[in-house]
Amino acid sequence: MTEEFPLAPDLCHLNHAAVGPWPRRTAEAVARFAEENASQGSVGYPQWLGVEQRLRERLARLIAAESADDIALAKNTSEALSIIAHGLSWSPGDNIVGIRQEFPSNRIVWESLADRGVEWRALDLAASSDPEPDLLALCDASTRMIAVSWVQYASGLRLDLEGIGAFCRANDILFCVDAIQGLGALPFDLASTRADFVVADGHKWMLGPEGVALLYVRPELRDTLSLHQFGWHMVEHCGDFDRTHWTPAASARRFECGSPNLLGVHALEASLSLLEEVGMNKVWEGIQARADHLIALIDRRGFDLVTPRESERRAGILTFRVPGVASDHLYPALMGRRVLCAHRGGGIRFSPHFYTPLEVIDRAMETLDQIVRG
Structure with missing residues (x-):
């Protein structure tokens, strides 16, 4: 290797x-993409979109999603979390349960909902010897979501997602997993975790570039997220530029408002090909x-x-x-x-x-x- x-x-x-x-193959993929741009312009754009589709398929397999249509490509984990946080409808008195020691991206986004009357309740890991029961004990009838990192960025603590997911599903609580410190390091299975949302940037354990991130939204919940970014790429009939009536794409592409980061797509697709081979x-x-x-x-x-x-x-x-x-x-x-x-x-x-x-x-x-x- x-x-x-x-x-x-x-x-x-x-x-x-x-x-x-x-990986070497990733650097070579980016070099080929750059050379093709320099010498041929966008002649190969249809083939580039084929690489984008392969990336969605690889990401779907990485988390055991049912379809590549369930995968949106965000710019980073923070954007993906913001799409979720500010796409859901909230009521004053709702609360979100999380962990105090989270990376700022998985804390600030939930704190930003305070002006809507939403409370972010945080478990202090330093005061907990058994984090999952203590986390679940913070939930009550007003808890709308548990939002945690699979693996804590500082301590390296890995949470029992299956137990948390089962609790959430049984109590009609949404479950959001920041998987950036686990995807690419160990297997992940949507069916067993029962996560409603999964987010992860590609530049850590997936060995890819910054600027491309996974956003998974459970298909049954896609329509419940209000959209705050709009453009040509997020519509159902993407590419039909003369159409005057539009609707958001039925797939997760609805969360991608504009042109894809095809340079990053080529890089991450190559990196994931190595992980799949191994x-x-x-x-x-x-x-x-x-x-x-x-x-x-x-x-x-x-x-x-x-x-x-x-x-x-x-x-x-x-x-x-x-x-x-x-x-x-x-x-x-x-x-x-x-x-x-x-x-x-x-x-x-x-x-x-x-x-x-x-x-x-x-x-x-x-x-x-x-x-x-x-």
């Missing part, structure tokens, strides 16, 4: 939870093996693991702290020595992918040892 990831030999890339590197079960096995390896190295050094140890409670994120050493000192020192990581949750966050050589993880930890020793 090293031929697909020609990363510089002195770089320890352990930051897939932030921005992942492109298979998500094998991808997940590879990530688990690397996480286990890294946890053993963390334990050997006596560092404090922030991420849960249980395999069912984590995905690809491993956050840890070094006793007696400030993480805001370690982070720039690691980055300065070409260990690509993140400073999250008061600790150092490593996030290797399935292809990451174990030697890279070893070298990163040895570099950390050198920094700690001074």
Whole structure:
């Protein structure tokens, strides 16, 4: 797999939870697309739209959706969440249940509904030893939605989506999943999670570019979302420019108002082709093996693991702290020595992918040892 990831030999890339590197095939797909534009203009536009359709089909398979028509392509996770939040009808007194430690995109969007009388209720994970029951305990007769990240960006905690989804369906509560820290890392199944909405940008574990994101809306709910963006691309008879009467597309394309990001489409489609070739079960096995390896190295050094140890409670994120050493000192020192990581949750966050050589993880930890020793 090293031929697909020609990363510089002195770089320890352990930051897939932030921005992942492109596989070689993705870089080549973008180069071909650019060259075709430069030499042929838009002659190949019909073929480009074929790539867009393949991307929708790959994304549908990635989350086990029934049809590519269920997939909309948003610009990013924040836009996708905003389409949901400001598309639903709300009544004063409604509430949304979530998690206090969420990434801002999955907090601000729900807080923005306060002027409509909608309350955002947040579980403090720091005060919870069993997050799912505590999360569900915040719900009452006025709860319209539970909106959470599948995997918490700072701690790496993975939630039990099946349990939350079953509760939501049984209590007529909408369920919105920000899957950005899980899709591309481990298998996802709509039928078992019972999610009404799934959103995820492609630039992390899916190994694609920024600027293209998945937006899934359960088909039965599509018509219930009011639209606030309009244009030629979101209508049913897209391409019939002389038609004066229009209706929103019956498919999820109704959430895409204008021209698609075909450069990003070519890139993400190529990246997902690699994940499909490998298979998500094998991808997940590879990530688990690397996480286990890294946890053993963390334990050997006596560092404090922030991420849960249980395999069912984590995905690809491993956050840890070094006793007696400030993480805001370690982070720039690691980055300065070409260990690509993140400073999250008061600790150092490593996030290797399935292809990451174990030697890279070893070298990163040895570099950390050198920094700690001074």
